[in-house]
Amino acid sequence: MINQPDVIVIGAGNAALCAAIAAREQDASVLVLEKAPEHLRGGNTYFTGGGFRCAYQGIDDIRALIPDMTGAEEAGIDVGSYPQSMFYDDLMRVTESMTDTELAQILVSQSHPTMRWLQAQGMRFVLMYGRQSFQVDGKHRFWGGLIVEAVGAGKGLSDQLFKMAHEKGVEVFYENKATGLELDGQGRISGVVVQSPEAVRVIKAKSIVLAAGGFEANQEMRSRYLGPGWDLAKVRGVPFNTGDGIRMALDVGAQSYGHWSGCHSVAWDLNAPPTGDRNVADLYQKHSYPLGIVVNVNGQRFLDEGADLRNYTYAKYGREILHQPHRVAFQIFDDKVRDLLRDEYRIAQCTMAEAESIEGLAQALDIDRDGLVSTVDSYNAAVMQGDFNPSALDGKGTDGIDPPKSNWALPIDTPPYLGYAVTCGITFTFGGLRINEHAQVLDTEGRAMPGLYAAGELVGGIFYHNYAGGAGLMAGSVFGRIAGSYAAGDALAGG
Ligand SMILES: Cc1cc2nc3c(=O)[nH]c(=O)nc-3n(C[C@H](O)[C@H](O)[C@H](O)COP(=O)(O)OP(=O)(O)OC[C@H]3O[C@@H](n4cnc5c(N)ncnc54)[C@H](O)[C@@H]3O)c2cc1C
Numbered sequence: 001m002i003n004q005p006d007v008i009v010i011g012a013g014n015a016a017l018c019a020a021i022a023a024r025e026q027d028a029s030v031l032v033l034e035k036a037p038e039h040l041r042g043g044n045t046y047f048t049g050g051g052f053r054c055a056y057q058g059i060d061d062i063r064a065l066i067p068d069m070t071g072a073e074e075a076g077i078d079v080g081s082y083p084q085s086m087f088y089d090d091l092m093r094v095t096e097s098m099t100d101t102e103l104a105q106i107l108v109s110q111s112h113p114t115m116r117w118l119q120a121q122g123m124r125f126v127l128m129y130g131r132q133s134f135q136v137d138g139k140h141r142f143w144g145g146l147i148v149e150a151v152g153a154g155k156g157l158s159d160q161l162f163k164m165a166h167e168k169g170v171e172v173f174y175e176n177k178a179t180g181l182e183l184d185g186q187g188r189i190s191g192v193v194v195q196s197p198e199a200v201r202v203i204k205a206k207s208i209v210l211a212a213g214g215f216e217a218n219q220e221m222r223s224r225y226l227g228p229g230w231d232l233a234k235v236r237g238v239p240f241n242t243g244d245g246i247r248m249a250l251d252v253g254a255q256s257y258g259h260w261s262g263c264h265s266v267a268w269d270l271n272a273p274p275t276g277d278r279n280v281a282d283l284y285q286k287h288s289y290p291l292g293i294v295v296n297v298n299g300q301r302f303l304d305e306g307a308d309l310r311n312y313t314y315a316k317y318g319r320e321i322l323h324q325p326h327r328v329a330f331q332i333f334d335d336k337v338r339d340l341l342r343d344e345y346r347i348a349q350c351t352m353a354e355a356e357s358i359e360g361l362a363q364a365l366d367i368d369r370d371g372l373v374s375t376v377d378s379y380n381a382a383v384m385q386g387d388f389n390p391s392a393l394d395g396k397g398t399d400g401i402d403p404p405k406s407n408w409a410l411p412i413d414t415p416p417y418l419g420y421a422v423t424c425g426i427t428f429t430f431g432g433l434r435i436n437e438h439a440q441v442l443d444t445e446g447r448a449m450p451g452l453y454a455a456g457e458l459v460g461g462i463f464y465h466n467y468a469g470g471a472g473l474m475a476g477s478v479f480g481r482i483a484g485s486y487a488a489g490d491a492l493a494g495g
Contacts, residue, residue, distance in 0.1 A: 258460020299371025
């Protein structure tokens with residue numbers, strides 16, 4: 001057992017374990033402190049789809065991440081390209097140009113090198129056929145820059161990271177919650193106050209990496225920072241991310257940064273439990289709304305289901321649902337698109353109904369019947385002519401209704417009709433700590449705090465208002481690797 005490690009990493013999710021592995025690569029001794037018991041380990045990372053957004057020039061860059069891809073598989077796909085400039089522009093667009101340009105530049109430029117680094121460590125990736133491609137002219141066409149996932153999704157990602165960390169000699173203490181940071185006489189971070197079922201003690205280290213997630217599982221912080229009603233949202237992941245890492249750093253003078261009143265939240269099954277279920281994981285999400293319409297209990301539409309590719313709207317639509325009566329919405333489809341619905345629509349735990357008429361569907365789901373009938377009628381009448389293409393912005397929208405549906409507008413006219421009841425599920429919070437290019441935490445005067453690094457959900461400044469699918473894991477890996485590497489270099493240089 002390590003008494004005084006060179007580096008302590010707080011948390012054991014994706015960002016933390018990338019930091020721990022990178023620190024071990026420099027030969028630093030590393031101790032990971034994890035609040036959860038071992039059987040609940042993995043953080044929100046465990047619940048993810050394991051999808052990573054990264055820049056790539058074409059198939060060669062993808063083959064570098066998936067070296068066992070066969071020639072036959074390659075012949076059946078079209079991955080296009082996703083240059084760094086496009087990744088950067090997507091981040092700018094979805095964040096209303098608020099993203100920190102320096103952090104965004106690092107995220108984008110280091111995305112593919114970091115994926116290669118993970119692959120070299122032993123991580124296995126596959127293409128995201130089911131969620132990020134549609135078959136067009138006999139080929140699977142991918143869109144949106146998010147095309148690769150870890151084998152085994154979030155559980156596979158987490159298991160692989162723990163295995164890699166373990167093989168490199170990283171030690172993990174479970175049920176060891178960090179509660180505070182200690183400073184030495186020179187103001188350098190010198191240790192962590194740790195609470196375990198047996199004791200409260202201080203563990204000294206030369207460098208500390210905070211990677212303990214955001215405050216999405218803290219009802220009090222949610223309503224304080226995100227606003228009224230957010231205390232009632234369902235939590236998609238672990239109950240452990242209660243803002244501890246952020247609070248500890250602020251307590252010793254760190255700077256708060258980013259969109260503290262913003263978060264990532266999605267359409268989530270109405271009857272999902274209050275926090276994540278490790279068996280169902282992310283399958284409570286309902287992300288095929290661009291293929292249908294979304295209404296509230298009054299049967300009224302309230303958002304543009306086809307405003308953009310799903311990857312660029314889903315993370316802001318949870319908020320829209322939270323603000324509807326009873327925090328409830330219904331996704332309505334007809335039989336034409338049934339086969340195009342994502343895999344999460346086929347699980348036993350769906351809150352859904354099927355009916356031969358719109359009136360019957362309204363009755364089965366407790367939606368105002370006249371409201372729904374009138375909405376579907378006026379929506380159908382507004383659908384414009386044009387070719388439907390689910391793998392691109394097809395411009396097949398509506399005319400004369402508000403809100404419009406800007407793409408993929410097909411009439412809802414082919415029974416049986418399907419309806420799925422959803423509410424708001426919060427994924428993670430956007431506000432957090434400010435870091436520099438070495439992932440050092442900055443103080444309120446903008447100076448690097450000696451010995452303190454951060455990565456993952458608790459870093460602020462990257463996401464504002466909205467999010468680009470797959471950027472969370474990528475940011476955690478990019479800045480986790482940087483944090484671990486610099487924290488180790490710093491510690492080995494004497495601290
Ligand atoms: C259902 C779902 C699906 C998602 N799908 C994707 C996806 O496909 N792609 C993507 O990019 N992103 C996805 N995300 C977002 C993604 O989860 C995050 O971006 C990423 O996993 C966060 O990693 P992290 O290491 O910062 O935090 P986490 O993985 O949450 O790890 C934080 C860890 O810190 C621990 N901790 C908390 N407080 C303390 C303390 N005081 N002391 C010690 N330990 C502590 C927690 O127990 C936890 O293990 C998804 C999220 C959810 C919930």
